[in-house]
Each structure stands twice: as C-alpha cells, then as structure tokens.
Amino acid sequence: MFGRFHNYLRISVTEKCNLRCQYCMPEEGVDLTANDKLLTTDEIVRIARIFVQQGVDKIRLTGGEPTVRRDIIDLVRRLDELRPLGLRKIAMTTNGIALRRKLPLLREAGLDGVNISLDTRDPLKFEVFTRRRGCEQVLRTIDEAGKLGFDFVKVNVVVMRGQNDDEVPAFVEMTHDDPIDVRFIEYMPFDGNRWGKQKLVGYQELLDKLAPLYGDSIEQLPLEDNHTAKGYRIKGYRGQFGFITSMTKSFCSSCNRVRMLADGNLKVCLFGNTEVSLRDLLRAGASDSDVVETISQAIKRKKAAHAGLSTLHSLPNRPMIKIGG
Numbered sequence: 001m002f003g004r005f006h007n008y009l010r011i012s013v014t015e016k017c018n019l020r021c022q023y024c025m026p027e028e029g030v031d032l033t034a035n036d037k038l039l040t041t042d043e044i045v046r047i048a049r050i051f052v053q054q055g056v057d058k059i060r061l062t063g064g065e066p067t068v069r070r071d072i073i074d075l076v077r078r079l080d081e082l083r084p085l086g087l088r089k090i091a092m093t094t095n096g097i098a099l100r101r102k103l104p105l106l107r108e109a110g111l112d113g114v115n116i117s118l119d120t121r122d123p124l125k126f127e128v129f130t131r132r133r134g135c136e137q138v139l140r141t142i143d144e145a146g147k148l149g150f151d152f153v154k155v156n157v158v159v160m161r162g163q164n165d166d167e168v169p170a171f172v173e174m175t176h177d178d179p180i181d182v183r184f185i186e187y188m189p190f191d192g193n194r195w196g197k198q199k200l201v202g203y204q205e206l207l208d209k210l211a212p213l214y215g216d217s218i219e220q221l222p223l224e225d226n227h228t229a230k231g232y233r234i235k236g237y238r239g240q241f242g243f244i245t246s247m248t249k250s251f252c253s254s255c256n257r258v259r260m261l262a263d264g265n266l267k268v269c270l271f272g273n274t275e276v277s278l279r280d281l282l283r284a285g286a287s288d289s290d291v292v293e294t295i296s297q298a299i300k301r302k303k304a305a306h307a308g309l310s311t312l313h314s315l316p317n318r319p320m321i322k323i324g325g
Helices: 041-053 072-080 100-109 123-130 135-145 165-173 203-217 278-283 288-300
Strands: 008-012 058-062 089-094 113-117 152-159 181-186 218-220 229-234 240-244 257-260 265-267 275-277
Touching: 008 041, 041 058, 041 072, 041 278, 041 288, 058 072, 072 089, 072 100, 100 135, 113 135, 123 135, 135 152, 152 165, 165 181, 165 203, 181 203, 181 229, 203 218, 203 229, 203 240, 257 288, 265 278, 265 288, 275 278, 278 288
Parallel strands: 008 058, 008 257, 058 089, 089 113, 113 152, 152 181, 181 240
Antiparallel strands: 218 229, 229 240, 257 265, 265 275
C-alpha cells in the first residue's frame, strides 16, 4: 500500500530483559506472557521462511533482550539457512550486557551486524537510566564488536532533555577512530514510559548544538533507500552519526518494516495498536498460503502515516519491551 514494499522483518524473540530502561519498561515492570503463548523456535523459523519467500531480505532480532534467550545462537544459525531463499541480512538489537561472550559464535552463526543500545557513557547515569549497572561492560562490547568483522556496528542513543542531551558531542567523538554508526533517537511515547513533550529533543536542535563545535566539518550523507536515520559524518572521522526522527520528521512514506512480536502478533506499524495473531493461525493448522494471505491483508490495512506529535502520546500501545526495539 502507498507504494511501499515491505522487505524488512523485525522479530522479537523474548519479552525478558536484564535491564529496566526508563523509556522501555514501566518502573513497576510488566506482566510477561506465559511461555506456552510465546512463539516456539520452530514457529519463528517457519514465519521467517514465509516472509523471506515473499520478498523479505532483512531480519532483525529484538526483544526484550535477545541474548537472554538460551538458543539465540542456534536461532541465528537456522535463520542463516534461509539465505538461498533470498535473505541477505541478519541483524540484532541488544543492550550489550550479555553480548560480549556470544559475539564470536553469533558472527560464526551468520549474524551480519549489531545495534547496541547505550544512552549514556557515564556509569552513574547508566544506573539511573537502566536501574542496573554495566556501562563499562557495554563500552567494552562495542569495542569488541568492531574487531570481529561485522558488516556494521551501530550504537543507539535515546536522547532525553536534561538527562543525556549534553552527551551528544561525546557520542559523536566515538566515531573519530572507529567505523561505528551512532544513531540519536528521538524519545518516543509507549505505555508506561512517562513520555512528555518537554523531554523530547528534536534532531534539528541537536544538529544546531553540534554546529559551533564542528562547523563546516559536518557533512550530510545521502539518504539510503527506506532510511530511518538522517546520516552525517565529521570530515576525517572513520565513523558516522545520524538522527532517527520519528517524532519531528517521520519517515512513514518509505517505511519497509513489519514486526513479529514474541507472542506471535504481527504489528505493521510501531505506533499502531492493530495486531493480528499468526501464532493462533499456525496452531490452528493453517497452510503457508493462509499465513501469506493474513500477512497481506494486515499490510494492506497499514496507514499512510502514524498519528502526529499532538495525539500520538495519548494513543494506546504496548510498552516498548513487549514490542521489540
């Protein structure tokens, strides 16, 4: 619909997480879905295969925190077997806490790239953000990932006014010596994360604050197809940085993503609250063609754009941890 071809599937493989980030999980926690209501590994692989056969060529594993899943390496290996059907990229979004020791095996299994979430480089602020320790561990993991030959290593930074917006230059400096991609994400509203417009720092404001520090050295990069980030680099730096502008300048017109949640619900828009259960369809004995038809109908109902900033925060949605980063 609306001229969009959806070739990117994001799969949440667990609702569990070893951090408690403010913007992702409500302070009181969430009620986890019973294990028998979650997709099994075989069901995940079957759904992934169906999507790949219909043209999906990129799969990203999310959570919760995907590395807490015991069979995560085997799952990546099984997804890697879909490449003859057209799959080109397997990626993962992770908080990096339990990632470091798994990195070599994940790379060997077929993982092409990682997005590692880190909202502050300050260990004390890290504890405030995540309600856990581990800042130095995540920084070491980012460094280690850069040495293992991944196609890309990205660092995701959710920017919140008065909490970490002062650290943006320090994150840009991470791109000086290392070919990483730092992505500054506008703070988005989800159930239980106490979003407020006063906490939102738009990308243009951040870019304006970088201008006096770097001047003409800031280079804007060409927009990629189906882009989510507006990319920039500092002349002479090895890496790059960008802004994911979901709140102030949406990219709905080029959106190519759909999401499979851990409980088997298909969500065609991050901010949409309409979902359809593929888990129930599979367990009722549906054929692959039945699943394809259900997916097709769901995508056809996807709206041209999500709601605007003035109303988005008031619409019902899941907590981010139950959607997948």
